[in-house]
Amino acid sequence: MDKILEIKNASFSYDNENNVFEDISFSISKGDVLCVLGPNGTGKTTLLKSLNGLNNLKSGEVILKGNPLNSLSFTEIAKVIGYIPQGHIPTFPFSVLDVILMGRSPYLGLTESPGEKDIKIAENVLKNLNILHMANREYTNLSGGEKQLVFLARVLAQEPDLLILDEPTSHLDFGNQIRFLEIIDNLSKKGLTILMSSHFPDHAFISSNKVAIMKDKHLIDFGTPENVITEKTLKFLYNIDLELLEISNNRKICVPIKSNSFFDFDFFKE
Numbered sequence: 001m002d003k004i005l006e007i008k009n010a011s012f013s014y015d016n017e018n019n020v021f022e023d024i025s026f027s028i029s030k031g032d033v034l035c036v037l038g039p040n041g042t043g044k045t046t047l048l049k050s051l052n053g054l055n056n057l058k059s060g061e062v063i064l065k066g067n068p069l070n071s072l073s074f075t076e077i078a079k080v081i082g083y084i085p086q087g088h089i090p091t092f093p094f095s096v097l098d099v100i101l102m103g104r105s106p107y108l109g110l111t112e113s114p115g116e117k118d119i120k121i122a123e124n125v126l127k128n129l130n131i132l133h134m135a136n137r138e139y140t141n142l143s144g145g146e147k148q149l150v151f152l153a154r155v156l157a158q159e160p161d162l163l164i165l166d167e168p169t170s171h172l173d174f175g176n177q178i179r180f181l182e183i184i185d186n187l188s189k190k191g192l193t194i195l196m197s198s199h200f201p202d203h204a205f206i207s208s209n210k211v212a213i214m215k216d217k218h219l220i221d222f223g224t225p226e227n228v229i230t231e232k233t234l235k236f237l238y239n240i241d242l243e244l245l246e247i248s249n250n251r252k253i254c255v256p257i258k259s260n261s262f263f264d265f266d267f268f269k270e
């Protein structure tokens with residue numbers, strides 16, 4: 001299989017002293033959907049940013065389609081990677097179409113405006129995501145879920161090989177989370193590679209063929225959801241009691257039972 005992205009023995013530190021993560025290695029190939037799971041603050045966002053050139057590794061390297069990431073310009077990276085960060089809120093009231101056309105900027109000169117071809121690509125993406133009717137709406141007036149779809153359209157207009165999505169379902173309601181994961185599934189079937197972080201092991205069962213587990217600065221497991229997402233691993237990861245149940249179509253779901261934390265609310269009595 002064609003390797004799209006490879007990370008080798010990577011470590012990262014914000015202050016050059018304390019490492020956020022250490023010695024991380026894995027690779028993903030065309031059509032893979034990799035879900036990165038790990039507790040809050042474990043370094044998922046930091047890792048995702050290191051994979052698209054926004055963070056410089058302390059040691060190790062990232063190889064993007066055979067080239068060292070640090071040898072590529074941001075424009076070259078943007079032609080291969082579409083990145084959706086957490087909580088992206090443009091302050092200006094651009095139209096939805098304009099927001100999506102911004103995805104074409106890696107292909108335009110500094111002073112060049114999007115042309116007919118770019119508009120066609122943007123409209124095509126809107127059509128494929130079933131949101132063409134939103135083209136002239138103001139982006140800032142959209143709901144959280146609509147914004148997420150439009151931002152996905154924007155990165156798809158970049159015509160990338162790889163999507164890096166940081167908690168892409170965090171602003172979506174229950175139904176839209178599943179619909180978004182189905183879009184991910186369809187995109188991967190068309191040959192796009194997807195790397196996303198999530199707080200929901202169930203989402204990995206729905207849409208991923210690979211899972212990376214991060215905890216205490218390290219990648220503690222990497223493999224298929226069936227092999228990697230076990231009750232033992234999830235209990236260790238999130239420190240709660242839970243059961244993994246099998247439902248129809250051999251799909252597994254994760255059901256939390258109770259947390260092992262002790263909360264003392266006595267101060268409310270005073």
Ligand SMILES: Nc1ncnc2c1ncn2[C@@H]1O[C@H](COP(=O)(O)OP(=O)(O)OP(=O)(O)O)[C@@H](O)[C@H]1O
Nearest residue numbers: 014015020038039040041042043044045046047197
């Ligand atoms: N710009 C920064 N400067 C210094 N420390 C940072 C910075 N960004 C994140 N950190 C720290 O790095 C660690 C990892 O943060 P990161 O956001 O990567 O974790 P995460 O797994 O994505 O968390 P969450 O699941 O809560 O989004 C945390 O201790 C965080 O406080």
